[in-house]
Amino acid sequence: MERLPGRVSGRALVAFLAAVAVVPWLLPNQYLVHVVVLAGIYVILAVGLNLVMGYAGQVSLGHAGFYGLGAYVSAVLSVRYGLTPWLGMPIAALATGALAYVVGIPTLRLKSYYLGMATLGIGAVLHLAFVQLHRITGGSSGLSGILPWDLGPLRFTTATEHYVLVWAFAGLALWVARNLVNARVGRVLRALRESEAAAEAMGVDTAAEKRRVFVLSAVYASVAGSLYAHYITVISPEIYSFLFSVVLVLMVAIGGIGLYWGAVVGAVLLTVLPEALRRFGDWEVPLYGLALIVVILFLPRGIAGLFAREGRALAPARSSTLPSSPPPSLPASAPPSAGQVSVARAHTGPLLEIRRVTKQFGGVRAVHDCSFGVADGEIKAVIGPNGAGKTTLFNVITGFYAPTAGEVRLRGVPVTALAAHRLARLGLSRTFQNLQLFPGLTVIENVMIGCERDAPGGFLGAAFALPGPRRRTRIERARAERALATVGLEHAARLPAGSLAFGQQKLVEVARALAAEPTLLLLDEPAAGLNTSEKVEMMRLIARVRDGGITLLIIEHDMRLVMGVSDRVVVLDHGEKIAEGPPSEVQRDPAVIRVYLGEDAAAIA
Amino acid sequence: MLEVRGLSARYGAVAALRDVSLEVRAGELVALIGANGAGKSTLLRTIAGLMAPSAGRVTLEGRDVTGQPPEAILRSGIALVPERRRVFADLTVLDNLELGGYALPRGADFRRRLDAGVDDAYRLFPVLHRRRAQLAGTLSGGEQQMLAIGRALMSRPRLLLCDEPSLGLAPLVVREIMRLLAALREAGTTILLVEQNARMALRAADRAYVLETGSVVLAGPGADLLDNHELKAAYLGG
Numbered sequence: 119m120e121r122l123p124g125r126v127s128g129r130a131l132v133a134f135l136a137a138v139a140v141v142p143w144l145l146p147n148q149y150l151v152h153v154v155v156l157a158g159i160y161v162i163l164a165v166g167l168n169l170v171m172g173y174a175g176q177v178s179l180g181h182a183g184f185y186g187l188g189a190y191v192s193a194v195l196s197v198r199y200g201l202t203p204w205l206g207m208p209i210a211a212l213a214t215g216a217l218a219y220v221v222g223i224p225t226l227r228l229k230s231y232y233l234g235m236a237t238l239g240i241g242a243v244l245h246l247a248f249v250q251l252h253r254i255t256g257g258s259s260g261l262s263g264i265l266p267w268d269l270g271p272l273r274f275t276t277a278t279e280h281y282v283l284v285w286a287f288a289g290l291a292l293w294v295a296r297n298l299v300n301a302r303v304g305r306v307l308r309a310l311r312e313s314e315a316a317a318e319a320m321g322v323d324t325a326a327e328k329r330r331v332f333v334l335s336a337v338y339a340s341v342a343g344s345l346y347a348h349y350i351t352v353i354s355p356e357i358y359s360f361l362f363s364v365v366l367v368l369m370v371a372i373g374g375i376g377l378y379w380g381a382v383v384g385a386v387l388l389t390v391l392p393e394a395l396r397r398f399g400d401w402e403v404p405l406y407g408l409a410l411i412v413v414i415l416f417l418p419r420g421i422a423g424l425f426a427r428e429g430r431a432l433a434p435a436r437s438s439t440l441p442s443s444p445p446p447s448l449p450a451s452a453p454p455s456a457g458q459v460s461v462a463r464a465h466t467g468p469l470l471e472i473r474r475v476t477k478q479f480g481g482v483r484a485v486h487d488c489s490f491g492v493a494d495g496e497i498k499a500v501i502g503p504n505g506a507g508k509t510t511l512f513n514v515i516t517g518f519y520a521p522t523a524g525e526v527r528l529r530g531v532p533v534t535a536l537a538a539h540r541l542a543r544l545g546l547s548r549t550f551q552n553l554q555l556f557p558g559l560t561v562i563e564n565v566m567i568g569c570e571r572d573a574p575g576g577f578l579g580a581a582f583a584l585p586g587p588r589r590r591t592r593i594e595r596a597r598a599e600r601a602l603a604t605v606g607l608e609h610a611a612r613l614p615a616g617s618l619a620f621g622q623q624k625l626v627e628v629a630r631a632l633a634a635e636p637t638l639l640l641l642d643e644p645a646a647g648l649n650t651s652e653k654v655e656m657m658r659l660i661a662r663v664r665d666g667g668i669t670l671l672i673i674e675h676d677m678r679l680v681m682g683v684s685d686r687v688v689v690l691d692h693g694e695k696i697a698e699g700p701p702s703e704v705q706r707d708p709a710v711i712r713v714y715l716g717e718d719a720a721a722i723a
Numbered sequence: 724m725l726e727v728r729g730l731s732a733r734y735g736a737v738a739a740l741r742d743v744s745l746e747v748r749a750g751e752l753v754a755l756i757g758a759n760g761a762g763k764s765t766l767l768r769t770i771a772g773l774m775a776p777s778a779g780r781v782t783l784e785g786r787d788v789t790g791q792p793p794e795a796i797l798r799s800g801i802a803l804v805p806e807r808r809r810v811f812a813d814l815t816v817l818d819n820l821e822l823g824g825y826a827l828p829r830g831a832d833f834r835r836r837l838d839a840g841v842d843d844a845y846r847l848f849p850v851l852h853r854r855r856a857q858l859a860g861t862l863s864g865g866e867q868q869m870l871a872i873g874r875a876l877m878s879r880p881r882l883l884l885c886d887e888p889s890l891g892l893a894p895l896v897v898r899e900i901m902r903l904l905a906a907l908r909e910a911g912t913t914i915l916l917v918e919q920n921a922r923m924a925l926r927a928a929d930r931a932y933v934l935e936t937g938s939v940v941l942a943g944p945g946a947d948l949l950d951n952h953e954l955k956a957a958y959l960g961g
Contacts, residue, residue: 503893505863551891552807617734620806620890621759621919646891649758649919649958675893716895 166338172376175311180241186358188343218336260354321571374420475524545637557616568633730779812860823877865896
């Protein structure tokens with residue numbers, strides 16, 4: 119099977135670590151070896167931070183605090199209790215990880231900069247604690263007499279010995295990061311960075327995914343901190359200030375945010391550059407600043423961005439009308455999960471029931487007292503003027519909005535305001551009117567995210583490249599390819615989704631929703647942006663999806679499609695249901711003609 | 724008025740436009756139809772300067788505007804109504820309109836011209852006047868489309884590029900927008916229209932071009948193309 123684009127090659131990693139292994143024997147003196155030991159420690163820090171910043175799209179401004187906590191916990195255990203760093207380091211990592219977990223609970227539910235603000239605070243508090251708790255930490259004069267690293271009877275004294283130790287850990291950190299980036303974890307993180315809504319709609323618990331990687335990143339920082347403390351054997355609080363957090367962010371930014379090798383390049387560069395500039399005396403700081411400005415001005419994707427293939431077009435696109443040949447069978451016949459079955463058997467009423475749902479935004483009533491059901495195997499259309507509340511209703515059903523009043527039931531079970539990802543796992547799948555694709559991911563990766571609802575998790579298995587997650591990736595890949603073939607876009611699998619035309623992007627969304635193998639599929643304006651013959655294809659596709667056993671609820675303005683495929687039609691106006699019935703009936707309803715269709719309805723079909 | 728000669732454009736390795744030539748005469752409404760991914764939006768974006776062409780020339784009234792930055796092209800008289808409207812959702816309707824007039828020449832009477840433009844937009848779309856203090860993101864789809872057109876007209880363009888104005892609009896509103904484009908043409912604005920609803924576009928257009936995989940494959944008066952058999956099979960749904 120060909121490799122997915124954006125994957126980090128294992129061979130490159132092995133080659134890099136092999137090159138790293140000979141470095142100390144090429145350097146003329148121990149001071150320079152010391153510099154590359156530090157570089158190794160910073161690589162661990164930057165690679166961990168890049169997982170959070172580059173992949174999950176969250177900024178941490180408190181990583182110096184986590185670095186410090188790792189250093190202080192194992193240093194204090196060593197100074198006060200004579201504990202070996204081999205035990206101190208994991209204890210410190212546990213403590214730091216636990217702190218990050220707690221910080222992550224409230225902040226990672228929210229988007230954008232809340233993690234940045236919270237970690238800024240945590241970093242400041244930790245720094246203050248290192249200074250103020252002087253009985254334990256030695257205060258501002260620092261802590262000395264920290265036990266050095268050892269290996270049985272061998273005590274590490276030279277920089278070269280530490281070099282081997284530090285880079286062994288750096289290699290482990292790089293290997294785990296690579297495994298995660300290459301596995302579904304990396305794909306999911308990049309996806310939620312681009313559209314959290316779509317990731318949720320596909321069954322991804324975005325808060326949990328972000329929290330896991332944030333905790334891992336804090337653990338990386340803590341391990342780096344312990345490595346440093348027992349290498350230098352003296353630590354003092356000024357190293358762990360806000361300024362160093364900023365330097366870490368800079369390492370990632372300059373190397374290339376979200377590019378695997380970027381963090382490595384940035385960390386090494388920002389360690390070595392000040393040393394190289396030292397000979398310029400007073401000019402060191404301005405030259406350093408100038409170098410940073412030059413990189414940011416001319417290399418917006420960072421230094422590694424120069425060499426990265428990620429995000430470039432990978433194969434020539436063939437644009438075409440949708441193929442009219444009958445596509446392969448639908449991926450819709452997968453066995454439902456155990457939970458679904460038990461719910462399914464207990465219930466005989468409609469699949470989906472909307473009971474007296476009202477949704478208000480401030481004073482605006484978007485949906486008012488709306489009730490209807492969707493029967494198993496039915497195609498139901500929702501029509502109505504722009505602004506009638508159709509999409510709001512979709513958002514209530516799929517868990518994006520909590521209704522102000524009313525209830526939603528799936529197979530008779532109340533699911534009102536369940537989190538979107540939980541509804542997705544129950545078999546609800548949807549597309550979005552205004553496109554919520556992951557534009558930077560390839561088409562096939564977009565569709566693979568559709569498989570997320572089945573078996574979330576697998577973080578540790580992925581981190582250590584266990585066979586289970588790898589097998590799963592192969593299965594998901596095959597499922598995604600089938601779904602792509604269903605919409606006729608298999609030729610575009612390796613293109614970045616953002617490079618397709620609008621109508622094709624809509625089809626990718628449909629494929630992604632189909633890859634979830636849902637019970638109920640909600641399509642929000644599937645025909646928007648399609649031309650007349652493509653709409654005919656869409657109608658056939660919808661009919662095939664239903665024949666595959668999937669129930670559909672569709673918002674659409676194209677009357678030919680609505681009248682052509684749906685079994686029943688619900689009409690909304692100003693948030694209220696004004697009509698419901700078979701298409702032929704609704705089409706003749708005077709109220710519907712007045713508010714929506716217009717008198718000359720036939721003229722535009 | 725607008726002349727496009729041998730225009731090519733690419734996304735990385737992907738050729739999006741291949742040697743496209745077309746012209747739009749003053750006062751015409753010309754439609755551009757074709758499948759998804761055929762390059763229609765890319766063509767409009769390239770004319771508007773949002774994408775650099777890899778070959779070819781774009782001239783407006785004999786003046787070469789190829790490869791100029793979008794603001795310069797706007798100042799020379801071409802305004803784009805982008806696909807999916809792209810109104811500034813967090814700004815008011817009035818702010819959106821005034822930003823459309825950003826390219827008007829600055830001078831003593833800049834404010835007066837700006838206000839006059841806003842008044843014209845309100846005359847054309849009375850609903851925008853009622854909603855003038857509302858955030859654009861809270862408008863319905865049809866109202867947003869009117870705002871996008873009104874915003875584009877603020878710079879007093881001689882050529883209006885319209886990228887799929889009917890997208891996602893209710894049938895009643897689609898007809899209103901099409902009537903409006905026809906009225907604009909009557910009033911002397913030249914229009915190049917991209918539309919998925921080929922039948923509707925061909926009815927409204929003086930002439931039309933059919934784009935396929937980045938190349939013009941068919942051109943002619945709208946009425947002739949409506950009767951074209953191949954076109955019927957491919958785009959008009961029989």
